[in-house]
Amino acid sequence: MSIFLQTILTIWHRELIRYVRDRTRILTTFIQPLMFLAIFGVGLQSAFATQNSGFDFVQFMFPGIIAMNVMGVAFFSTVSTVWDREFGFLKEILVAPVPRSAIALGKTLGATSIASIQALILLALAPFLHLKIFFFQLPALLGVMLLLAFAISGLGLLISSRMRTTESFGLLMQVLVFPMFFLSGAFFPLTSVPSWMSVLAHINPLTYGVDGMRQILLRPTLDAAVLSRIELYTLSTDVLFLVGFSVGMVSLAVWAFDKKS
Amino acid sequence: MSMIEVKNLSKRFGDLEAVKGIFFEVAQGEIFGFLGPNGAGKSTSISMLATILSPTSGDAFVNGQSVLHNRNGVRASIGLVFQDPSLDDRLTAMENLRFHAQLYGVPKSEFKKRAQEVLELVDLSDRAQDLIRTFSGGMKRRLEIARGLIHYPRVLFLDEPTIGLDPQTRSHLWEYILRLKREKGMTIFMTTHYMNEAEYCDRIAIIDQGTIVALDTPAALKKRLGGDVVRMQSLNKEALVAELKRRYGTEVHVDGESVLIEVENGESFLPKLFQDLQTTIRSIELRKPTLDDVFLALTGRAIRAEEASSKDQFRQHARMRGLR
Numbered sequence: 001m002s003i004f005l006q007t008i009l010t011i012w013h014r015e016l017i018r019y020v021r022d023r024t025r026i027l028t029t030f031i032q033p034l035m036f037l038a039i040f041g042v043g044l045q046s047a048f049a050t051q052n053s054g055f056d057f058v059q060f061m062f063p064g065i066i067a068m069n070v071m072g073v074a075f076f077s078t079v080s081t082v083w084d085r086e087f088g089f090l091k092e093i094l095v096a097p098v099p100r101s102a103i104a105l106g107k108t109l110g111a112t113s114i115a116s117i118q119a120l121i122l123l124a125l126a127p128f129l130h131l132k133i134f135f136f137q138l139p140a141l142l143g144v145m146l147l148l149a150f151a152i153s154g155l156g157l158l159i160s161s162r163m164r165t166t167e168s169f170g171l172l173m174q175v176l177v178f179p180m181f182f183l184s185g186a187f188f189p190l191t192s193v194p195s196w197m198s199v200l201a202h203i204n205p206l207t208y209g210v211d212g213m214r215q216i217l218l219r220p221t222l223d224a225a226v227l228s229r230i231e232l233y234t235l236s237t238d239v240l241f242l243v244g245f246s247v248g249m250v251s252l253a254v255w256a257f258d259k260k261s
Numbered sequence: 262m263s264m265i266e267v268k269n270l271s272k273r274f275g276d277l278e279a280v281k282g283i284f285f286e287v288a289q290g291e292i293f294g295f296l297g298p299n300g301a302g303k304s305t306s307i308s309m310l311a312t313i314l315s316p317t318s319g320d321a322f323v324n325g326q327s328v329l330h331n332r333n334g335v336r337a338s339i340g341l342v343f344q345d346p347s348l349d350d351r352l353t354a355m356e357n358l359r360f361h362a363q364l365y366g367v368p369k370s371e372f373k374k375r376a377q378e379v380l381e382l383v384d385l386s387d388r389a390q391d392l393i394r395t396f397s398g399g400m401k402r403r404l405e406i407a408r409g410l411i412h413y414p415r416v417l418f419l420d421e422p423t424i425g426l427d428p429q430t431r432s433h434l435w436e437y438i439l440r441l442k443r444e445k446g447m448t449i450f451m452t453t454h455y456m457n458e459a460e461y462c463d464r465i466a467i468i469d470q471g472t473i474v475a476l477d478t479p480a481a482l483k484k485r486l487g488g489d490v491v492r493m494q495s496l497n498k499e500a501l502v503a504e505l506k507r508r509y510g511t512e513v514h515v516d517g518e519s520v521l522i523e524v525e526n527g528e529s530f531l532p533k534l535f536q537d538l539q540t541t542i543r544s545i546e547l548r549k550p551t552l553d554d555v556f557l558a559l560t561g562r563a564i565r566a567e568e569a570s571s572k573d574q575f576r577q578h579a580r581m582r583g584l585r
Contacts, residue, residue: 003366010363018351088347095313096364097336 007098011106012113015077019114029073029118033065037125040187055218055226058129063214064186066122067148070115071206074149075177077111078156082163104257108153108250115149116142132220140216140235147242148209154249155205161256184210189230205245212238264289264416264448265310269319271471272305279305281471282319287450287464289415292442294462295452296552302471303452304344307420310450311341324415337365340409344420346401350393354385354404357393358411365412379407382437399430406437417441419451423458435461456552465552469560479552486550486558489527491534493520494543501540508537 019025041058084090093103120142126133159172183197184206190198201207211232218227233241265287272280280302287293295303308314310321312332320327326334348357358376367375380386383403393401402422409417419438423431439461441447451462459465459479466476475482495501501520505513514521524530527547534545 006363006366010360014349014352014356014360017356018349021351087350088343088345089349091313091343092347092361093364095311095336095341096361097333097366098364 003098004102007096007102008106008109011093011103012110015107015110016113019077019117026118029069030122032072033069033122036065036068037061044187055222055230056130059131059218059221060189060214060230061186062126062129062131063217064184064210066119066145066217067184067206067209067213068181068186069122070119070145070149070209071152071180072177073118074111074115074152075156077114078107078153079160079163079169079172081107081157081160082166082169085164086166100258101254104157104254105250107157108150108253111153111156112146112149115153116145119145119149126217130221131217133217134220137216137220141213144209144212144216144239144242147239147246148205148212151205151209151242151246151249154246154251154253157253158249158256161253180204180206183207185214185232186210190232191230205242207232208238208241208245212242262289263287263322264291264324265293265450266322267310267319268321270306270309270316270321271318272302272309272314273317279471280309280316283466283468283471283473285466285473285476287448289448290442290446291464292438292449292451292462294459294465295450295468296454296456296459296465296556297452297468298454301468303454303468304420306468307418307450307452310335311339311418312336337412338415340412340414340417342402342405342409342417342419342422344424346398346405348393348401348405348408350396353390353392354380354396355389357404358408361408362411367412375411375413379410382410382440383407384433399426402426402430403434403437406434410441414447416448416450419449421452421454423453423455456556459552467556467559469556474559475555482552482555483550486554488523488525489530489550490548491522491524491527491530492516492546492548494518494545495520495540496543497540501542504538504540 037058041061045057081090084093094100123133123141159176163172179200183201183204185201186206190201190207193201212235215227215231215235215238232238263286265285267283267285269282269284270280271278271282283306295306297303305314309316309328310323312328312335316328320329322328323335324338326338328335349360352360355376358379359372362372362375376389377386380389383406385400385404385407388396388400393404396404406419406422422438423434426434435458438449438451442449453459462479464476464478465482466473467482468474475485477485493501498515498518498520502513502515505511505520505522509522511522511524527549531545531547
C-alpha cells in the first residue's frame with residue numbers, strides 16, 4: 001500500500017477507536033437531538049398545528065435534526081485537533097515521515113465516518129415518528145450525509161489549523177455553530193423569511209444538507225404538493241452545492257495543514 | 262562519519278534570537294548532550310534538527326539529509342522523545358505503537374516482533390493492552406522511548422528525557438539509553454539541564470543564550486577549571502599552611518578557618534597526604550570540579566531547577582476537572 005493511503009487509514013483508524021471508546025461523547029451527542037425533538041418539536045407542534053400546513057412538525061424537524069447532528073459531530077471531531085495540539089499528540093503526527101495532506105484527509109474522513117454512523121443510528125427513531133423509511137432511500141440519504149459530513153469536517157479542520165487554544169471553543173459555538181444550526185431551516189421553513197435571513201441561510205452549507213435530507217426522508221410520507229412548499233431547491237442543486245463546498249473546504253484545510261510546519 | 266552536521270543554524274522569533282548561528286558535528290554511535298538552563302535554546306535547536314521548526318538561516322544534516330530540503334528523509338531517520346508527553350491516552354500502549362509503526366512504514370509482518378522487543382526493553386510487556394491513561398508519568402516516558410525506537414531510527418533525539426521522573430526511573434532510563442548505544446550503536450542526541458546526566462554523554466555542548474560556549478568531553482571540560490580542591494581544617498592553621506608549602510611547594514589558600522590546596526588528582530593525593538602530614542588536621546574534604554562549576558565559570562550563572570511549565574499545569578488542571 002502506498003504511504004499516502006496507509007497514512008489516511010492509520011489516522012482514520014485512530015479517530016474511530018477513540019470514538020468507540022468515548023461512551024460519554026456518544027451518549028451526549030444523542031441527547032442533544034432527542035432534546036430538540038422532544039422540546040422544540042412537541043412544544044412548537046401546537047403552534048404550527050393551527051396553520052394546518054399538512055405535515056406534522058416533528059416529522060418536519062426530524063431530517064433537520066439529523067443534519068444538525070451530522071454537522072455537530074463532524075465539526076467537533078475535527079476541531080478536536082486542537083486538543084491533540086494541546087496534549088502533544090499532534091507533534092507525534094506531524095513529525096512522521098508522511099505527507100501532511102494524507103494526515104488532513106485521514107482526519108476529515110475519520111470525522112465524516114463518525115458523523116455518518118451517528119446519523120444512521122438516529123434514523124432508527126423514524127418509525128417512532130410515523131415516518132415511512134424504505135431501503136431504497138438509504139443510499140441517497142447516506143450520500144447526502146457523507147457529503148454534508150465531509151464538507152463540515154473540512155471546515156472544522158480549516159478552523160482548527162488556525163486555532164491555538166481550546167479556550168476559543170466556546171466562542172466558536174456562539175458565533176458559528178449556533179447561527180448555522182438556527183439558520184439552516186431545521187426548525188422552520190426558509191421559504192418565507194426576510195431577505196437578510198435568506199441570504200445568510202443560503203451561504204450556510206447546513207441549509208443544503210437539511211433541505212436534501214428532508215426531501216429524501218419525507219417524500220414517501222408527505223404529499224408532493226406539501227413537500228414542494230417546504231423545499232428550497234431540487235435535490236441535485238443541494239448535492240451540487242455540497243460537493244462544491246466540500247471540495248473547496250477540504251482543499252483549503254489540506255493546504256492550511258500542509259503549509260504549517 | 263558524521264551522523265549530525267550543523268552549519269550556522271539560527272532561529273529567530275520576532276525580536277528574540279533564540280539560536281545564534283551554531284556549528285557542531287555528532288559522530289555515529291555517540292551520545293551527545295546539549296546542556297544549558299531553560300530558555301538557552303536547547304529545545305529550539307532540537308526542534309530544528311527534528312524538522313519541527315524550520316531554521317531562520319543555516320542548515321543541518323541528519324543522516325546525510327538536509328532539514329531544509331529533505332524533511333521526510335530526516336523524519337524517517339530519527340526517533341523522537343519529546344519533552345512533553347505525546348501519547349494518545351485513549352489508546353492502549355500497543356495501539357500507540359501500532360499507530361507509530363504504520364506511519365513510519367514498519368512492515369506488518371515485523372510489527373509484532375518489534376513491539377515485543379521494544380516493550381521488553383522498557384519493561385512494559387505486561388502493560389501492552391492497557392490504556393495510556395492508567396500509566397504513571399515514568400511509564401509513559403518509557404513507552405515514548407519504546408515508540409521512538411520501533412522504526413529502528415539511526416538517531417534518537419531525547420528532549421529532556423528524564424524531566425519529572427523519580428530518581429529510580431531516571432536511573433533505569435539511563436541504563437536503557439546506554440544499552441542502546443552499546444548494543445545498537447545508536448547515535449543519541451539529548452538536551453538536559455541536569456548536570457549529573459550530562460556526565461553520561463560522550464561529549465557535551467554547553468549552550469547559553471543561543472550560543473555554544475563550550476564543546477568537549479565532560480572530563481576535558483572539568484579539567485579546564487584546574488584540578489581537585491582539598492579543603493582542610495586544623496587547630497594549628499599557620500603550621501598547616503607552612504607545612505603544605507614546604508612539602509609540596511604549591512600555592513595554599515586560606516578561606517576563613519579552612520586551608521585549601523589544588524592538586525591534580527585528588528584520589529591518589531589524599532593517601533599520600535595522610536602519610537606525610539605532621540600537623541594534626543581536624544577534618545578534610547576533597548572536592549572535584551563538577552559541570553555545575555564549569556557552567557558557572559563559563560556563564561557566571563548557575564543552572565536553575567526546572568519549574569513546571571504553564572502548559573503542564575494546565576494539563577494537570579484539565580485532568581482534575583475531568584476534561585479528558
